[in-house]
Amino acid sequence: MDVAGVIAGVGPRLRRMRTDAGRTLADVSAATGIxxxxxxxxxxxxxxATLELLLxxxxxxxxxxxxxVRPARRPAPRKRTAWKGMTFVxxxxxxxxxxxxxxxxxxxxxxxxxxxxxHEGYEWIYVMSGRLRMRLGxxxxxxxxxxxxxxxxxxxxxxxxxxxxVVECLVVFGAQGxxxxxxxxxxxxSR
Numbered sequence: 001m002d003v004a005g006v007i008a009g010v011g012p013r014l015r016r017m018r019t020d021a022g023r024t025l026a027d028v029s030a031a032t033g034i035x036x037x038x039x040x041x042x043x044x045x046x047x048x049a050t051l052e053l054l055l056x057x058x059x060x061x062x063x064x065x066x067x068x069v070r071p072a073r074r075p076a077p078r079k080r081t082a083w084k085g086m087t088f089v090x091x092x093x094x095x096x097x098x099x100x101x102x103x104x105x106x107x108x109x110x111x112x113x114x115x116x117x118x119h120e121g122y123e124w125i126y127v128m129s130g131r132l133r134m135r136l137g138x139x140x141x142x143x144x145x146x147x148x149x150x151x152x153x154x155x156x157x158x159x160x161x162x163x164x165x166v167v168e169c170l171v172v173f174g175a176q177g178x179x180x181x182x183x184x185x186x187x188x189x190s191r
Contacts (some may be wrong), residue, residue, distance in 0.1 A: 005048055105161035
């Protein structure tokens with residue numbers, strides 16, 4: 001790992017978070033107790049990132065430390081793969097962590113076998129078009145367009161397309177069992 005490159009990437013990432021949030025250096029300084037000059041030098045690369053500086057910033061921006069400090073990501077190959085009537089198109093920019101795919105199932109794809117898969121991980125599927133057949137353990141059901149399902153992939157599972165139309169899905173998969181987390185706060189309504 002290129003440690004110097006990782007450290008150098010913190011400043012631009014921090015500046016982008018701050019400007020995307022519409023905050024000034026003074027705003028962030030007031031919220032974190034870190035001086036404006038230190039924040040400015042941190043963003044420009046004139047000051048090295050330390051945990052003492054990064055922890056208040058992660059709390060302020062409501063992000064994990066890994067979002068501020070991470071190695072440069074190499075683009076994932078966008079190689080489409082096809083197998084038994086199913087096509088997988090990678091949508092993720094980097095390997096590892098959560099990965100996103102567009103999955104297309106031709107009519108009848110996956111219906112030729114009752115064999116179910118079991119492996120480490122966690123999966124979330126959103127059906128964009130058609131009706132997807134899912135077999136999870138002893139349960140057998142269909143997921144229609146606009147519906148989603150999520151499951152632990154250690155549970156025996158299989159997806160297929162029993163219908164006459166193509167099924168298109170968005171699939172998010174985490175090999176180590178990561179789950180999708182949304183960081184959002186509800187708006188406070190005025191009364």
